[in-house]
Amino acid sequence: MKNIHKQFPGVKALSDVSLRLYPGEVHALMGENGAGKSTLIKVLTGVYSIDEGEVELDGATVSVQSPQESQAVGISTVYQEVNLCPNLTVAENIYIGREPKKHGRIWWKEMNTRAAELLKERMNLQIDVTLPLQMYSVAVQQLVAIARALNISAKVLILDEPTSSLDRIEVQQLFTIINKLKGEGLSILFVTHFLEQMYEISDRVTILRGGEFVGEYMARELTRMDLVLKMIGKEMHLLKELPKLVEDDKEAAGEILLEVSGLGRKGAVEPFDLTIHRGEVVGLAGLLGAGRTEAARLFFGADKADSGQITFPAKSGGIHSPREAIARRIAFCSENRKTEGIIEDLTVRENMMLALQARQGWLKSIPRKKQEELADEYIGILNINPKNSGHLIKNLSGGNQQKVLLAKWLLTQPELFILDEPTRGIDIGAKAEIQKLVLSLSRQGMSFLFISSELEEVLRVSDRIAVLRDHCKVREISGKDMNQHEIMQAIAGG
Template sequence: MPPLLEIAGLSKSFPGVKALDAVDLAVQAGEIHALMGENGAGKSTLIKVLTGVFPRDAGETRLSGKEIAPKSPREAEALGISTVYQEVNLIPHLSVAENICIGRQPTWIGTVRWGAIAKRARAALARLDLSLDVNRQLSSYSIAIQQMVAIARALDVSAKLLILDEPTSSLDKTEVDELFKKLRILRQDGLGIIFITHFLDQVYEITDSITVLRNGCRVGCFATKELPRINLVSHMIGRNLGQVEALEQTRASTATIRSETPMLEARAMGKKGSIQPLDLDIRPGEVVGLAGLLGSGRTETARLLFGIDNPDQGTIRINNQPVKFRSPRTAIRYRIALTPEDRKVAGVIPSLTVRENIVLALQASRGSWRRLSIVEQEKLADRFIKSLGIKTPSREQIVRNLSGGNQQKVLLARWLATEPKLFILDEPTRGIDVGAKAEIEKLIQSLRQDGLAVLFISSELEEVVRQSQRVVVLRDRRKVDELTEAAISEQAIMESIASHSSERPEA
């Protein structure tokens, strides 16, 4: 008997990026199949191609042995493939019943039959062993319930395959248990379920098999029972053979100029729903690596340190002075810089020039009136274009037209121009080519030698190991380990991440 879903050789490119490279995937009826991978691994793209949001470049998909090629989510749904997304993609202002039935309401000569809708919604919810007041507005229910409603909607069309894209990321422990109970019911009913998550515990709790993606390629497909945690972590973020050769082995030397007094000291700093209280010291001349899987609280920590979010507990001291950041502007005043994880959303100003992007932060700290003269701006831009090797036809080039690596360098230049004391780098090497990667790594080391404090966040373990003098390991939004100097190794970090803990996040 053929598998329920069979994907073979699926490829998809976006300009400049190969998002999926000949990916295979097979899901049986009555199994829960985990799809794992870090940011940029291609999970979302795979789902979007499968459900017809993006057209594919190559490859084929078979559902119950029949070739399919849906062109829209609607078509995919009609074929029996339903998706529930991470952010609940329902209409918060409408009632529960309507959310389940909208678009396929029972009608009587064009008139929507509200009674029948409520009945059908109750039936769909009953399949999940739930009973709600279906006439209440969806937004009056918790996210967990909304998630269930989304699943009920997905099941309302006789679905054969249910895709759950990170459904648990905003649920607490009891809610997750509740969800898993429902999923087990559905598995019994013979549904195939693709489950995307970054919580290892959950993968081992509920799934039957695991497919790991990395950089758009399939690493492998494993039976969950036969794959030790450590191997899974290694498949996701461990050594990537292709790149090791290209990158110089510049394992940071331990003998560095380092002051023993920390530049930044965070004590029990935390924010409910974002990261549990943690301690963190960063000294001048030191690179502190922040390791952990996607969703472990890496970016959240950076956001607190840069004043984008405000911690609701704990203290931050800079050079022994207690500080409170209300906005990035306060953090910048204390000479902190941050290059964000998402360059497009929070980093570059796409339609301004390289020069303007480079001077932006320095100019912002000087205010509107003390404008840098054009000559000063040009000097500054030229200096960084040269010293960072930004490949651009001119300093007046629009940043949108640069490659990812060069955009990242422009961002680094923007902050270096402000002469920061603490530099937070959130995934500075993601989505850029190997050459630029090596250059950025070298730059980080030279900054450290100049006495900067650096907080380095990366999904690639070897990179963290190579760069850091100290590594803080995060898991499920809490700090689980801190490794120093000789103790830092990929193996040690992976073990910390994989170490089983009975506790679950209380996000």
């Protein structure tokens, strides 16, 4: 891919990006959220057209206009979410649209035989191909998707976050297959956010940042620290501690609010321990996909943990659902504001009342006058614009929508407030207001679990920082060690 440009209305998604793939090589594509990885793949596979630049395959220029055309020239993709049909058999999924025929009808016996031989020879996988795909694990489904891609005469195989839902044993099984395919001369583009896996399986790596090409490197020659620095755009001499909003003379954290011991979920986050005190802001730092959001969802009971527990020294029982979390005065502001936060067709007031109404029960409705008083109060406290609580929330700016979400949960008077990317996509003024609000409430005794991709922001508001890497909590940092360099080293590992 040479000098690729792709623009959407108001957004320059790719600017002069290049990518080289060699036969018999695993080439990693890395970058933070919004770096342009997905757009580059969609350009390569014909989902998006190219504005400028060209693609060459085997020395000849190709122009693919659809995913079907990309498969026809030998470029196949296996996505993070397996895009097969779980209700069909394994054999049907492999040959769908290309079923062997006999006398004008599908030749079932031949199709099943071919599918079984393909999986055995190429994937080292022996399973009953006549069973529905949904009967098998995600790891097996991934291998079936790869087998289907290879059966369409693939020269280039794109694996888009193939290990995000796999455990360690399943990852190793997949890597064994990848190395086998690499030995057969296949070009494999491995899109991942796992640093350790990149070094384990990749020969070469291309890094994107903000839709631009940062560089192409031999994996063995690129240190982990350099990799992280290039992904987030920092230079070593710039990694100086920024002025913090947290005062050095802030009183020591209060009593323990809750303790987490061995909490984990297979494929999401490895078991970890963490203690949160009253009035403490605990930051979660790490690259995209490190496991920060997954950990937060376990705290709130949005996802079910399969190991460990959450305990409250002052109370009995744990958390097994969002309802129980809300009852224990835990609030959760999701990073997915549009899909898990606001309800667009409701007003500002109606959105604000949702969590409070849910906590006290739907049979005990909050009087309309009380709703308006509370909404007007928090519109003033958080400086939400416009001031009219009757406006539909979908007509507000992103920053003001975020403030409405904060108000929704603050109305429940939480003891622990989990904020997952609370300032993403909003202007700098709104960011500053939210950061100051967090610190003001923490001084009043409210505890926070604060997640942000911006290290500067985590440092500015946190009393203590837990660092995650590749779904594992690797370090806790506090006091004089709380600076960007220490966090970056923990993220980089090695």
